[in-house]
Amino acid sequence: MTEITIHHYLILSALLFCLGLIGVIVRKNLLVMLMCIEVMMNAINLTFVALARYFNTPDGHVMAIFVMAIAAVEAAIGLGIVIMIFRNKESIQADDYRSMKG
Amino acid sequence: MENIVLTIIFTITIGSACVVAFSRNLIYSAFALFGTFLGVAATFIMLGAPFVGLVQIVVYAGGILILTIFAVMLTAKIKASEITNPVLNIKIAIPLFLLTLFLLVYFLVNNFWSGSTALPHKEGSIVAIGNALLTEYLLPFELISIVLLITMIGAAIITRRQLK
Numbered sequence: 042m043t044e045i046t047i048h049h050y051l052i053l054s055a056l057l058f059c060l061g062l063i064g065v066i067v068r069k070n071l072l073v074m075l076m077c078i079e080v081m082m083n084a085i086n087l088t089f090v091a092l093a094r095y096f097n098t099p100d101g102h103v104m105a106i107f108v109m110a111i112a113a114v115e116a117a118i119g120l121g122i123v124i125m126i127f128r129n130k131e132s133i134q135a136d137d138y139r140s141m142k143g
Numbered sequence: 144m145e146n147i148v149l150t151i152i153f154t155i156t157i158g159s160a161c162v163v164a165f166s167r168n169l170i171y172s173a174f175a176l177f178g179t180f181l182g183v184a185a186t187f188i189m190l191g192a193p194f195v196g197l198v199q200i201v202v203y204a205g206g207i208l209i210l211t212i213f214a215v216m217l218t219a220k221i222k223a224s225e226i227t228n229p230v231l232n233i234k235i236a237i238p239l240f241l242l243t244l245f246l247l248v249y250f251l252v253n254n255f256w257s258g259s260t261a262l263p264h265k266e267g268s269i270v271a272i273g274n275a276l277l278t279e280y281l282l283p284f285e286l287i288s289i290v291l292l293i294t295m296i297g298a299a300i301i302t303r304r305q306l307k
Contacts, residue, residue, distance in 0.1 A: 044261060045145060045146060045149055046261055046262065047262055048251075048252050049149070049153075050186070050190065051248075051252065052248055053153055053156065053157070055247035055248050055251060056157055056160075057156065057160055057179075057183075058243075058247065059243050059244045060157070060160040060161060060164050061164070062240070062243060063164055063236045063240045064165075066235070067164070067165075067232050068231075072172075072173075072211065072214060072215055072218065073164075073172050075211065076211060077163065077164060079176065079207060079211075080160050080179055083180065083183045083199075083203070086183065086195075086199070087186060090187050090192045090195055094190045094192070095263075097263055099268075099271035099274075100275060100279075102192055102194070102195050102271075102272050102275075103272060103275045103280050106195065106276075107280075107283060107287060109198060109199065109202045109203070110287045110290075111287075111290075112202075112203070112207065113202055113206060113207060116206075116207040116210055116211065117210065117295070118294060118297060118298055118301075120210055120213075121297075121298040121301050122301065123218060124214060124217060124218060125301055125302055127217075127218040128304075
């Protein structure tokens with residue numbers, strides 16, 4: 042068995058980030074897109090904490106806590122917007138909101 | 144032993160992230176998100192950051208996930224979600240996925256690592272995080288609290304019913 046190095050954690054976070062990215066691209070449901078953005082933020086947090094362990098400083102942990110606060114803000118506002126526009130059109134599919142297109 | 148535990152944790156994290164991204168049922172996506180959050184929290188704890196892992200569980204699994212499930216229950220027509228939740232653009236998405244993954248892994252793994260890639264055996268302490276938050280990062284810390292306050296007011300304003 043090989044030793045666990047920093048590369049394993051970084052590859053895990055790259056995979057998580059790419060899965061979140063592909064989720065945002067392939068889905069048309071606004072709620073699933075928001076969930077995938079949360080997955081991407083988790084991947085970024087993972088990179089911060091892994092590098093904090095590698096460089097042996099608490100800075101990465103502090104940054105991860107800031108990212109979590111911003112994620113909470115984003116979830117509150119994003120879900121508020123989703124619920125508001127659901128009241129207008131009775132749909133949460135992104136394709137139904139094309140009225141601002143040219 | 145550590146390898147086996149980490150393999151299980153990584154598998155759970157990646158597998159449930161796949162379910163979040165590709166499941167046709169909205170409820171399955173929401174609940175698989177729980178597995179992703181718990182997997183990442185377990186990874187934090189394995190990385191010697193137990194405080195960040197616990198905050199992850201409290202904030203993500205306890206707050207954001209509950210909020211998301213509330214939004215799913217309030218908006219989606221649950222019965223119809225299996226039909227109306229398609230996976231589109233997959234032909235564009237797969238090359239983009241592979242390209243992004245290749246670039247990320249290439250730059251993360253190949254460059255910048257002059258020394259050893261082994262992880263030092265040092266636990267991150269809560270005392271160090273608290274000291275950093277209240278000295279070096281005091282201004283961002285206060286700004287984040289103001290942002291959170293404004294967000295609460297803004298979320299309350301945009302979701303209320305308009306009085307006519």
